[in-house]
Amino acid sequence: MKNDTGADTLKNVLADTDFPGSGTLDDTWVYGALKFAFAPSCDRYSLNFWTLERQDGKWTLVGNPVKSDIHINSQYKLRAMVTTMVGFYGKDGAIKKDTTRRYESQLLQSQVDGKDPVYTYKYPFFHTDKVVDSKPEGGKTGDVNPYLTLESSPTDAEMAVPGYKFLGWISTAEVQKDSAVWNYIYDVNGDSFTTSDPSKAAPYLATDASTVTQWQDAYPVYAKYDVKYTTNLHRAGFEGTDKVNVPRYDIAPVINADTDPAKATVTPDVTTPVYKAGGELYKLQKVEIELPNGEVKVLDSAGNNSYSYPVEPNGAYTFVAHYTPLAVVYHLNASEVDGKVAQQGDMLGNLNGGIPKPTYDVSTIDEHTGAFNVFVGWTEAQPAPGKGYVAWSEGIHIVSASTVVKAPMELYPVYRPSLVAVQSNIDSNLANPDSVRGLGRTDSGDQISLEVKAAEEVVGIDGTKYDFVGWSRDYVDNNSYTLMTGDKTYFLDGNEPFREVTYTAIYKPTPLKVRYHDTEGKVIYTATVDPNDTGDLRGQDGNSGFVQTVEVPKMDESGNPVYDDKGEPVMESKEVAYDPEAYSAIVAFLGERTDSSLKELFLEWQWVNGDAAVAWSDFKGNPVKTNMDLYPVTYQVVANDTSDTANPKNVTGQLKWLLDPNAANTVDDKGDKAPFKACFAKPFMGTQLTVHVDRVGYGLSGQTPAPVNGKYVSLYSSGSGDGSFELTNRLDFKLTGADAQGAGNAVFDFAATHTLKIVKQTQDSWAKGKTFRFKVSRADMDGKPLEERTVEVAVSPDAQHKDGGTWYTGAIELAVPAGIYTVEEDAAWAWRYSSQIGVPGKQPGDKAQATISAASSANDATFTCTNTRVKDKWIDGGDRAHNVWSNGNVAKKED
Numbered sequence: 001m002k003n004d005t006g007a008d009t010l011k012n013v014l015a016d017t018d019f020p021g022s023g024t025l026d027d028t029w030v031y032g033a034l035k036f037a038f039a040p041s042c043d044r045y046s047l048n049f050w051t052l053e054r055q056d057g058k059w060t061l062v063g064n065p066v067k068s069d070i071h072i073n074s075q076y077k078l079r080a081m082v083t084t085m086v087g088f089y090g091k092d093g094a095i096k097k098d099t100t101r102r103y104e105s106q107l108l109q110s111q112v113d114g115k116d117p118v119y120t121y122k123y124p125f126f127h128t129d130k131v132v133d134s135k136p137e138g139g140k141t142g143d144v145n146p147y148l149t150l151e152s153s154p155t156d157a158e159m160a161v162p163g164y165k166f167l168g169w170i171s172t173a174e175v176q177k178d179s180a181v182w183n184y185i186y187d188v189n190g191d192s193f194t195t196s197d198p199s200k201a202a203p204y205l206a207t208d209a210s211t212v213t214q215w216q217d218a219y220p221v222y223a224k225y226d227v228k229y230t231t232n233l234h235r236a237g238f239e240g241t242d243k244v245n246v247p248r249y250d251i252a253p254v255i256n257a258d259t260d261p262a263k264a265t266v267t268p269d270v271t272t273p274v275y276k277a278g279g280e281l282y283k284l285q286k287v288e289i290e291l292p293n294g295e296v297k298v299l300d301s302a303g304n305n306s307y308s309y310p311v312e313p314n315g316a317y318t319f320v321a322h323y324t325p326l327a328v329v330y331h332l333n334a335s336e337v338d339g340k341v342a343q344q345g346d347m348l349g350n351l352n353g354g355i356p357k358p359t360y361d362v363s364t365i366d367e368h369t370g371a372f373n374v375f376v377g378w379t380e381a382q383p384a385p386g387k388g389y390v391a392w393s394e395g396i397h398i399v400s401a402s403t404v405v406k407a408p409m410e411l412y413p414v415y416r417p418s419l420v421a422v423q424s425n426i427d428s429n430l431a432n433p434d435s436v437r438g439l440g441r442t443d444s445g446d447q448i449s450l451e452v453k454a455a456e457e458v459v460g461i462d463g464t465k466y467d468f469v470g471w472s473r474d475y476v477d478n479n480s481y482t483l484m485t486g487d488k489t490y491f492l493d494g495n496e497p498f499r500e501v502t503y504t505a506i507y508k509p510t511p512l513k514v515r516y517h518d519t520e521g522k523v524i525y526t527a528t529v530d531p532n533d534t535g536d537l538r539g540q541d542g543n544s545g546f547v548q549t550v551e552v553p554k555m556d557e558s559g560n561p562v563y564d565d566k567g568e569p570v571m572e573s574k575e576v577a578y579d580p581e582a583y584s585a586i587v588a589f590l591g592e593r594t595d596s597s598l599k600e601l602f603l604e605w606q607w608v609n610g611d612a613a614v615a616w617s618d619f620k621g622n623p624v625k626t627n628m629d630l631y632p633v634t635y636q637v638v639a640n641d642t643s644d645t646a647n648p649k650n651v652t653g654q655l656k657w658l659l660d661p662n663a664a665n666t667v668d669d670k671g672d673k674a675p676f677k678a679c680f681a682k683p684f685m686g687t688q689l690t691v692h693v694d695r696v697g698y699g700l701s702g703q704t705p706a707p708v709n710g711k712y713v714s715l716y717s718s719g720s721g722d723g724s725f726e727l728t729n730r731l732d733f734k735l736t737g738a739d740a741q742g743a744g745n746a747v748f749d750f751a752a753t754h755t756l757k758i759v760k761q762t763q764d765s766w767a768k769g770k771t772f773r774f775k776v777s778r779a780d781m782d783g784k785p786l787e788e789r790t791v792e793v794a795v796s797p798d799a800q801h802k803d804g805g806t807w808y809t810g811a812i813e814l815a816v817p818a819g820i821y822t823v824e825e826d827a828a829w830a831w832r833y834s835s836q837i838g839v840p841g842k843q844p845g846d847k848a849q850a851t852i853s854a855a856s857s858a859n860d861a862t863f864t865c866t867n868t869r870v871k872d873k874w875i876d877g878g879d880r881a882h883n884v885w886s887n888g889n890v891a892k893k894e895d
Contacts, residue, residue, distance in 0.1 A: 012075040018124065019045065019082035019103040021214060030067065037065035038080045044215035048081045049144045051132055053125045060136040060144045068137055077125040084215040088154050088169070091161050091193050091220060099151040101212040107171060108206055111152045119148040153218070157258075164222040165257055165313040167198055168205035173216035175204050185221065194222045198314055223313035227253045227264045231321045236408035238327030238339040243352075246339070247272045247282045247323050255311065265308040268321040274341055282323045290318040328409045330378060332359045334388040342405040349401025358413035360389060362447050371417035372439055374497050375447040378411040392416035418497040422452050424505040425478055429460035437505040442491065450492045454505040465510035475504035512539065514628045516582035516605070519698050521631075524585040527578065529624040538578065538624050545624035546605075546616075547575050557671075577620075586632050596653030599637040600696075603661050605630040608699040631699025635661060635708060637676060642747070643686035651689070654682045656723040667712045667733045674733060676746075679716035679723040680855030683781060684750075685818050687854065689715070691746045693736050707744025709737025715748050717857035719841065729857050750854035753815040755861060758823060760793045761809040762833065762867035768808045769797040773826035774865070778819040781851075786819065790826070818853040823863040833867040 015025050015036050023040040038047045050061035054074045061068060070076055083100050086107065090096040099109065102119060109117050121132045135141040159166045175181050185201045188194040195201050201221045234249035248269035256263045268287060274280050287299045287307045292315025299307040299319075311317050325341040328351060332338055336359065340351045348355055358375055365373045369391070377398035383390050390396065390412050398414055420439050427433040436458050442449040458466045470483035471490045483506065484490065490503070511530040515523045531539035538545040554562040554570040562570040577583065583602070590600045607614040608629050616633070639655055640648040658677040666673045676693060691713045694705035714733040716725050734746035741747045758774055772795065777788045795810040824847035825835040838844030839862065852861045 013070070013078060014076070015078040015080075017080040017082050019084070022082045022084070022103075023080075025080065026065075028065070033067055033069045034076065034078070035065055035067040036078060036080075038082070040082070042215060045082050045084050048083060048148070049132075049136065051079045051081065051121075051123055051125075052137075053077050053123050053127060055126055058123050058127045058130060058133070060133045062136045062139055062143055079124050081121060083148065084212065086212065086215075087217045089193075089217065089219050090154075090159070091164075091222060093192055096154050096158070097151065099153060100148065101150060102148065104211045104213060105150055106208065107153070107210040107212050107216075107218065108169070108208060109150050109152045110155075116152050117150045119150055121146045121148065159220055160257055161222060163255060164194070164224050165198075165262060167195070167201055167221040167223055169218040170201070170204055170221055171206050171210065171216050171218050173212075173214055174206075174210075177217075177219075188224070191224065193220050194224055196223075198223045225255050225262065225264070225311055225313050226316040227255060227311055227319070228317070229253055229266050229319045229321070231268075231323055232408050233323055233327035235320070236327045236410045237329035237331065237337050238408070239337070241339050243276055244339060244341055245272050245274060245276055245282075246327075247321070253319060259310075261310040261312050263308050264311045264317065264319075265302070265306050266319045266321075267304070267306045270305055274325060282325070285322040285324055288320045288322070290316075290320065292316055326405055326408045328405060328411070330356050330358075330411050331388055331413065332356065334360075344406060346405045347401065348399055348403045348405065348409075351405075355401060357446055357448070358389070360413065360415075360447070362415070362441070365389065365415050369415075369417050372420075372441070372450060372497075373415040373417050374450060375413055376416045377414050379414050380409060380411060383412050388412065390414045416498065418450055418492075419500045420450070420452070420492065420497055421500075421502040422505070423502060424454070424507060425475065425481075426458070426460060426466055426507045429462060429464065430458065431461055439503075450497045451489045452492070452503045452505070454488045456488055457510065458507060466507035467510045469506040469508050472504045472506055473501050475502075475506070481506065512624050512627055514545075514579070514624060514630060516579065516585070517629060517631045517699060518586060518589045519600070519632060519634070521699070524589060525579060525582040527582070531623075531625065540623055543623050544621045545578070546620040546622075547577050549573050549575055552576075582630075590634070597638070597650050598652055599657050599659060601635040601637065601659040601661055603633045603635055603695070606633050606697050606699065611700070613697055613700045613703060629699065631697070633695065633697045635659070635676075636694045636696050636705065638692050639678065640690050640692070641684070641686040642688045642690040645688075648690070651684070654684070655679060656681050656725075658725060665710075665712055667714060672714050672727060672730065672733070674712035674714040676711060676713045677716065677725060678713070679725055679729070680718040680853075681723040682855070683718065683818065683851050683853035684855040685781070685853055687750050687752055689748045689750070689854070690741075691715075691734075691736075691748075693744050693746075707737065709735075709743060711736045713746035718851075718855045719857075731857055753817055754852050754854070754856060756814045756816045756821055756823075756852060757811060757862045758791065758793055758814075759809065759811045759862060759864045760795055760867070761807050761864065762795070762869070763805055763807055764833070764867065764869040765799075765806075765808065766869070767795045767833075767867065768799070770795050772810070772867075775824050775826060776814070777822040778816065779822075780819060783820065816852060820849065820851050821861075822847055822849045823865075824848075825865055825867075832869050832871040834870050835865055835867055837863055837865045839863055 013034055015027065017023065017038065021041065022045040023038055026037045026039065028035040047064055050066050052059045052061055052068055054076050059068065083102055086099045086101050087095045088097045088099060122128055123130050123132060132144060132146045134144050134146055136143050156166055170185065185195050185204060186193055187196050205221065206218065229251045231247055231249045233246055238246055240246035251266055251269065253264045253266045268284055270281065270284050272282050274282055288296050289299055289309050290296050299309060302308050307319065309317065325343050328340045328342050328348065330338040338356045340353065342351055355378065362373055376392060379390050379396055379398050381390050381396060392414050396414060399411065418439065422437055422439050424433060424437045430436055437454040439450060440453050442451050452471060454468050456468045460466060468488055470486040472481040472483055475481040481504065511528045514527040514529065516525040518524050529539040529545065530536050534540065537543045551571045552574045554572040556562055564570050586602050590602060604616040606616060607619050608631050637659065638650065639652045641651050642648045655678040660675050663675040664673040665675055676691065678691065693708040693711060695708050696705045697703045712733055712735055715731045717729040717731050718724065719726065719729045732748055734741065734748060736746045737743050760772055771792050773790055773792050775788065775790055778786045780786055791812055791814065793810045793812045795808050800807045800809060823837060825837065827835065835846060836844040837848040839848050839850045842848065848863050850861055
C-alpha cells in the first residue's frame with residue numbers, strides 16, 4: 001500500500017465486506033496502524049464486526065471506523081461482516097416479522113426442532129477453520145457474537161387468513177413495489193395483497209432456492225376463495241313475512257385451508273319452523289353445489305347435517321340448500337315483496353292471504369307507456385332490464401288462483417295500457433278540455449279500476465256556462481246520442497278499459513242557480529231555475545222566485561185545527577218559501593253545532609249580491625234572474641252570569657232553550673209566547689243573569705251583529721229536576737232593551753237569599769194549636785255539610801176543608817243562602833205521628849232534600865210534611881209500677 005506521495009508505506013492490507021454491494025470501505029493513513037471505515041449504501045445494511053488476519057495471527061475488531069496497529073512487513077486481510085434486515089409483511093400491511101439475513105443466505109428460513117437456524121462466523125482468509133473471537137481487540141469477551149441467528153420466515157399457518165389461500169411470498173428484489181408487474185399480480189382492488197388468479201403470481205413466488213443478494217422485503221400473496229351459500233327460497237326472493245319464517249340463507253361456508261385442495265363445509269339450517277307461531281319445521285330436501293365450470297352436483301351428507309366439497313381459489317362455488325315448503329314470492333314493487341309458503345301441489349288461490357295486489361306507483365308506469373295502465377295479473381316472466389314489472393303482450397302467461405305450485409315461484413305484476421278515449425260535446429269551446437273530462441283512476445287505489453270523470457260545472461271560452469248531463473259512448477252530435485248514466489263518474493268494468501271506445505261527456509247550458517250557504521259559507525243546498533223554461537214560474541216575470549201562497553188548515557192558539565159548522569177544516573192562505581230543503585239543512589246545521597257558549601236561531605235568508613246584502617223582504621217576491629248566493633240571518637243568544645259585572649261568566653250551556661222566531665212575542669199570567677225561553681238545567685249561584693240577543697247576518701264581510709230589542713225572554717226554574725218549561729215554574733220575563741237593561745239585554749236579578757218553606761199538615765184535630773220541631777241541614781253544592789239548625793212550626797187552630805176532608809196546617813218560611821237542604825221532623829217531639837215529607841216532583845219519605853238557588857222557584861223549595869197519628873196513648877199502657885232506689889239508682893219493679 002502506498003501513501004499519497006507515491007512511496008510504499010510497506011502496509012500490505014486487503015480490505016473487503018462479506019456482503020457485496022452493501023457499502024464502501026475508506027482507509028486513512030496512520031503511522032504504524034491501519035484505520036478503515038464502512039459506509040453502508042442504505043440504512044437497510046448493518047455492520048456487525050470486523051475480522052483481521054495475517055499468516056500468524058487473527059483478531060476481531062468492533063467499531064466504525066476501526067483502527068489497529070500492524071507490522072509493516074506483514075500481509076493483512078480485513079473483512080467487514082455485514083447483514084441486512086428482511087421484513088416479512090402480513091395481509092394488513094404491517095410487518096409480521098423482521099428477519100436477519102447474510103449475503104446469499106436463503107430468503108425463506110425454517111426452524112429445525114423448534115429453533116431458528118444459526119450461522120457460525122469463522123475467519124474468512126487464513127484461519128478458516130477457526131471460529132471468530134468473541135473478545136475483540138481492545139474489548140472484552142462477548143463484544144462479538146460469533147453466532148448469527150437467521151430468524152425463520154413466517155409459516156403458512158401464521159399467514160393463514162380465513163377465506164383466503166396463502167400462495168407464498170413476493171420479494172421486492174424480484175418485483176419492485178408498485179411496478180407494472182406488482183400491479184399485475186395484485187389486481188384485486190380494495191383487497192390488499194390479493195390476486196384474482198394464482199397463475200399470475202406463480203412465476204414470481206419465492207422458493208427454497210431464493211437467496212438474499214441485496215436488501216429487500218417479502219410480501220404475501222393471497223387468493224380469495226369464492227364460496228357462497230344460499231337456499232332455493234332465498235333465490236326466489238323470499239325473505240319471510242310477519243307471520244312466516246325463512247330458513248337461514250346467510251350461513252358462511254367454513255373453509256379448511258390446511259388440506260390441499262382446501263375443503264369447504266356448510267351446515268344447513270334444519271331448526272327453523274315454517275310459521276313464527278311455531279309448529280312444523282322446514283324440511284331440507286337436498287344440498288347441491290354449483291361448480292365454476294357450471295356443473296351442478298348433489299352432495300351427500302358427511303354426517304351431522306354437514307356437506308363438504310374441495311375448493312380452489314380460482315373459481316366461484318355455491319352451495320344451494322333446497323327446502324320445502326316452497327316459496328311463492330310476489331314482487332309488490334321495486335323493493336318490497338309478499339312471500340308465501342306452499343307445498344307441492346297447492347294452488348295459488350288457496351295460499352294464506354290469497355293473491356295480493358301490487359303497490360307500484362302506477363303513475364310512473366303511465367309515464368313510461370304514455371297511457372293509463374291497469375294491473376291485470378301476475379306472471380313468472382322476467383321483466384325487462386331495469387323494470388320491476390312486466391308490460392302486457394299477446395301470449396303472456398298469467399297465473400291464476402288455480403295455478404298449481406310445483407317449484408319456488410317468483411311472480412311479477414303485469415300492467416296493460418287502456419285503449420279508451422274521452423271527449424266532450426263542448427271541447428271546441430274549452431280552453432283546456434283535459435282539465436274538464438278525462439280518464440282516470442278510482443279513489444280505491446287498487447291499480448285495477450279506471451273511470452271516466454267530468455266536471456259538473458264548466459265555463460266555455462265564450463263565457464257560456466254549462467252543466468254536466470251525463471256520459472254517452474255512441475255520441476254523433478247533440479241530437480244523436482244515448483245517455484249511459486247521469487253520474488259525473490262512470491266506472492269501467494271488466495274488459496271495458498281495453499276496448500277502443502270513445503266516451504263523450506254531455507254538457508248543456510247551465511240554468512240559474514240559487515245556492516244556500518251555512519254560517520261557515522259552505523253550500524248546503526242548490527236550487528236550479530231555468531228562465532228559458534216557461535213552465536218554471538220562479539224565473540218568469542210577475543212571479544215570486546222564493547215564496548208561494550198555498551192553502552193550509554187553520555190552527556187555533558193551541559195548535560189544533562179549526563173546523564166550520566159542517567165539520568170541515570177551515571182553510572187559510574199562507575205564504576211559504578220555496579226550497580224547504582234549505583230551511584231543514586240550516587236548522588239541522590245550527591242544531592248540530594257543539595259550541596255551548598251561544599245559541600243560534602235561524603231567522604231568514606239574505607241575498608249577498610256583490611258587496612251588498614239584500615234583505616229577504618226586498619227580494620223574496622221577485623223572480624230569479626241571476627245566479628244567487630243566499631246566506632242565513634240568525635238570532636244569536638248568549639247568557640252570562642253578571643253577578644260580578646267586571647267579570648261576566650258564560651253560562652249559556654247551563655240552561656235549556658226554547659227558541660221560536662215566529663212566536664207572537666206576548667207574555668201574561670195565562671200564557672207564554674216569548675220567542676226566547678230559557679230554564680235552569682243546573683243550580684245558579686249568582687245574583688244576576690243577563691241574556692243578550694243579537695241579529696247576525698252572514699256572507700258579507702263587515703256585517704256587525706245588531707242588538708235585538710223589544711223581544712220577550714222568559715226564564716224558568718229548574719223545577720223538580722234538570723229544567724222545566726211549565727208555567728208554574730216561570731221565574732220572570734223581561735223585554736230586551738227595555739228600561740236600563742242595555743241594548744239587546746234581558747237582565748234578571750236575584751236576591752242573595754232564597755225562601756225555604758216548611759208546611760205541616762195533618763187531619764188529627766189534637767195537633768191544632770200545637771208546635772212541632774224540624775231539623776234543617778245545609779250542604780254545599782258538592783254535598784259537604786255546612787250547618788244544621790232546628791225550627792218550630794205551629795199548627796193553626798183553624799181547620800181547612802180540602803179534598804173532601806178537614807185539615808189542620810201550619811207553615812214557616814226561612815230566608816236561606818243557596819245550598820242543598822235536607823228537612824226531617826223531630827220524631828221524638830212528634831212521637832205520636834208518622835211523618836212523610838216531600839218536595840215537588842219527588843217521592844215523600846221520612847226526610848226530603850232539595851237544591852235551592854236562584855234557579856229555584858218558591859214551589860221548588862217547599863217541603864210538605866204530612867202527619868198521621870199512630871199512637872192514641874200518652875204513655876206505654878202500664879198501670880202499676882214501683883220505683884225502687886238501689887245504690888243511688890232508680891229501678892222498676894214489677895208486681
